[in-house]
Amino acid sequence: MKIITGNNLRSGAVVWWTGYDWSLHVEDSIDVGEHAEAVIQREEGAQRVNGAHAVEATRDEDGVRPAHIKDRIRALGPTVRPDLTLKPADPAVGNWVI
Amino acid sequence: MYRYDQYDQAMVDARVAEFRDQVSRRLAGRMTDDQFKPLRLKNGLYLQLHAYMLRVAIPYGTLNSRQMRKLAQIARTYDRGYGHFTTRQNIQYNWIRLEDAPDILGDLAKVEMHDIQTSGESIRNISADQFAGAAADEIMDPRPWCELIRQMTSFMPEFSYLPRKFKIAVIASKADRAALRWHDFALRIVRNDAGETGFEVFAGGGMGRTPFIAFRIREFLPTNEIFAYLQAVLRVWNRHARRDNIHKQRMKILVHELGEKEFARQVEAEHAGFLARGANFPQAEYDRIAEFFAPPPFEQGLNDDIDLADPEFAAWAERQVVAHKAPGYAIANISLKPVGGIPGDISAEQMDVVADLAERYSFDELRATHSQNLVLPHVRKADLPAIWRALRDCGLADANLDLATDLIACPGLDYCSLANARSIPVAQKIAARFADAERQARIGELKIKISGCINACGHHHAGNIGILGVDRKGIENYQLLLGGSGDAETSQARIAGPGFDEDGIVDAVEKATELYLRQREDGERFIDTYRRIGMEPFKEAIYG
Numbered sequence: 001m002k003i004i005t006g007n008n009l010r011s012g013a014v015v016w017w018t019g020y021d022w023s024l025h026v027e028d029s030i031d032v033g034e035h036a037e038a039v040i041q042r043e044e045g046a047q048r049v050n051g052a053h054a055v056e057a058t059r060d061e062d063g064v065r066p067a068h069i070k071d072r073i074r075a076l077g078p079t080v081r082p083d084l085t086l087k088p089a090d091p092a093v094g095n096w097v098i
Numbered sequence: 099m100y101r102y103d104q105y106d107q108a109m110v111d112a113r114v115a116e117f118r119d120q121v122s123r124r125l126a127g128r129m130t131d132d133q134f135k136p137l138r139l140k141n142g143l144y145l146q147l148h149a150y151m152l153r154v155a156i157p158y159g160t161l162n163s164r165q166m167r168k169l170a171q172i173a174r175t176y177d178r179g180y181g182h183f184t185t186r187q188n189i190q191y192n193w194i195r196l197e198d199a200p201d202i203l204g205d206l207a208k209v210e211m212h213d214i215q216t217s218g219e220s221i222r223n224i225s226a227d228q229f230a231g232a233a234a235d236e237i238m239d240p241r242p243w244c245e246l247i248r249q250m251t252s253f254m255p256e257f258s259y260l261p262r263k264f265k266i267a268v269i270a271s272k273a274d275r276a277a278l279r280w281h282d283f284a285l286r287i288v289r290n291d292a293g294e295t296g297f298e299v300f301a302g303g304g305m306g307r308t309p310f311i312a313f314r315i316r317e318f319l320p321t322n323e324i325f326a327y328l329q330a331v332l333r334v335w336n337r338h339a340r341r342d343n344i345h346k347q348r349m350k351i352l353v354h355e356l357g358e359k360e361f362a363r364q365v366e367a368e369h370a371g372f373l374a375r376g377a378n379f380p381q382a383e384y385d386r387i388a389e390f391f392a393p394p395p396f397e398q399g400l401n402d403d404i405d406l407a408d409p410e411f412a413a414w415a416e417r418q419v420v421a422h423k424a425p426g427y428a429i430a431n432i433s434l435k436p437v438g439g440i441p442g443d444i445s446a447e448q449m450d451v452v453a454d455l456a457e458r459y460s461f462d463e464l465r466a467t468h469s470q471n472l473v474l475p476h477v478r479k480a481d482l483p484a485i486w487r488a489l490r491d492c493g494l495a496d497a498n499l500d501l502a503t504d505l506i507a508c509p510g511l512d513y514c515s516l517a518n519a520r521s522i523p524v525a526q527k528i529a530a531r532f533a534d535a536e537r538q539a540r541i542g543e544l545k546i547k548i549s550g551c552i553n554a555c556g557h558h559h560a561g562n563i564g565i566l567g568v569d570r571k572g573i574e575n576y577q578l579l580l581g582g583s584g585d586a587e588t589s590q591a592r593i594a595g596p597g598f599d600e601d602g603i604v605d606a607v608e609k610a611t612e613l614y615l616r617q618r619e620d621g622e623r624f625i626d627t628y629r630r631i632g633m634e635p636f637k638e639a640i641y642g
Binding site: 047068084 | 195
């Protein structure tokens with residue numbers, strides 16, 4: 001699947017396109033298929049997000065998983081600071097990116 | 099240390115107001131990202147993996163307690179309670195909101211700090227020996243020269259749109275604690291046979307994807323010709339630089355392509371032109387600046403002994419304390435490399451403790467080092483036990499200066515949008531493997547430096563053991579390099595062989611150190627043994 005990500009203009013936070021808005025959580029991503037470019041162009045015009053771009057991902061029973069490690073780290077947060085990730089209660093959360 | 103006059107303050111305040119306007123226009127949608135990006139970069143504001151990252155300048159690594167407390171307050175108020183000291187003696191915050199950035203710059207300006215020229219195609223923060231003004235082996239304090247060059251080059255139109263970034267370092271001792279020859283332009287203050295003070299000048303160094311060690315372009319440059327000479331260097335670079343190719347824009351590439359001799363010839367010709375046109379040295383301004391760096395009022399007649407009765411304190415003092423030029427005083431190094439920690443990271447609470455120590459014990463002065471540690475430059479030896487206890491109580495009393503666990507590591511793929519692989523987890527695993535104090539002491543000086551990409555912010559080219567993280571089809575892979583150094587005998591590390599995964603690189607580092615222990619002769623450091631026996635025995639030990 002193809003999903004769209006970027007950074008929120010105000011906070012810089014990593015965000016993912018849900019089909020109608022942006023979410024902090026990669027599992028909210030939708031498959032934009034062939035429409036990635038159109039979404040990116042429209043959202044660039046709206047100027048809510050910096051650097052919107054499409055990345056490859058897969059979806060399984062555990063949710064959406066970006067194909068590249070860089071995007072998985074973007075989705076999670078720094079693996080060396082589990083307390084600062086989106087799942088701070090799980091000290092082994094960094095294993096998800098590997 | 100240097101204090102702003104009304105002109106400095108007015109310039110910095112104006113910059114804050116300008117950036118506030120730029121940010122408001124961006125947030126209001128009146129500026130696109132493409133338009134805004136070069137403006138934010140001129141103010142040290144990057145967009146990294148998880149958020150905006152703000153890099154704050156610490157000119158030549160010197161700061162006072164008021165400034166350190168402000169850095170702590172910024173970490174608490176606008177970030178997530180910590181900061182990260184970099185290999186350019188700066189500090190970075192990883193979780194900045196764009197709308198907060200102008201307020202942070204305003205807060206910095208209140209304590210005579212800024213983020214100007216911490217990014218972009220400009221002269222970056224000028225670095226210096228972290229022991230400047232305190233070292234027993236220096237000719238003079240190099241920082242007045244750093245400050246003068248900083249003032250000369252800040253906002254100067256000719257230097258504001260350089261082909262690429264440009265890094266300068268200044269030291270004043272034979273020992274090189276600033277990785278001098280890894281800079282684009284580097285100065286060592288020397289005295290000639292006539293007793294005159296001048297600069298030994300190096301040019302064309304740099305790390306990154308194409309590393310070069312700077313060559314000596316001038317054996318002795320009279321100090322009052324420094325502006326003309328720097329301007330001549332920059333003008334030759336500006337004239338020929340490959341602005342069409344980002345990978346060939348650094349001055350080191352020009353030096354390599356023109357050849358050292360031809361580059362030097364053109365610089366000397368340009369320099370002669372400047373002198374012939376009557377380039378004047380601002381002696382009065384130098385004198386004004388130098389007054390700020392007058393030695394603090396050291397007490398006379400202090401006891402020069404250190405009480406080493408407490409073995410824990412003794413272990414720390416023997417590793418972290420360095421000779422000072424004033425009797426009864428010492429330089430105390432503060433490690434930001436706890437085993438299991440993140441190299442260079444420091445919490446707001448720790449910043450406050452260090453600020454208190456500087457204020458109480460070190461004439462209100464602190465230094466940040468390019469090795470991502472801190473320094474209390476002027477402490478009475480009698481105060482060292484109290485300093486150690488305070489550091490111990492806040493987790494900053496590791497005794498590992500220049501040992502295997504004193505690793506340099508860039509933020510890597512955990513934070514950096516340019517990185518290809520994570521650096522910090524590798525640093526943590528190596529530190530855990532070598533955590534035993536006795537083992538570290540047996541190995542002795544060993545400088546391990548890790549970069550998460552070819553840009554080399556972790557200085558892997560200068561590591562006795564260097565590690566470069568690369569991306570192998572989406573999998574992190576780590577190349578091992580050996581033989582690098584940033585000291586007076588500067589050398590470039592060479593790739594040992596095929597790369598490793600995260601655990602494999604830790605094993606490889608261990609095998610290299612074990613071979614060194616087997617092969618070393620009396621008094622040899624790791625780098626000495628490597629230089630004597632060469633790469634092959636290491637390759638055999640690691641890959642054989």
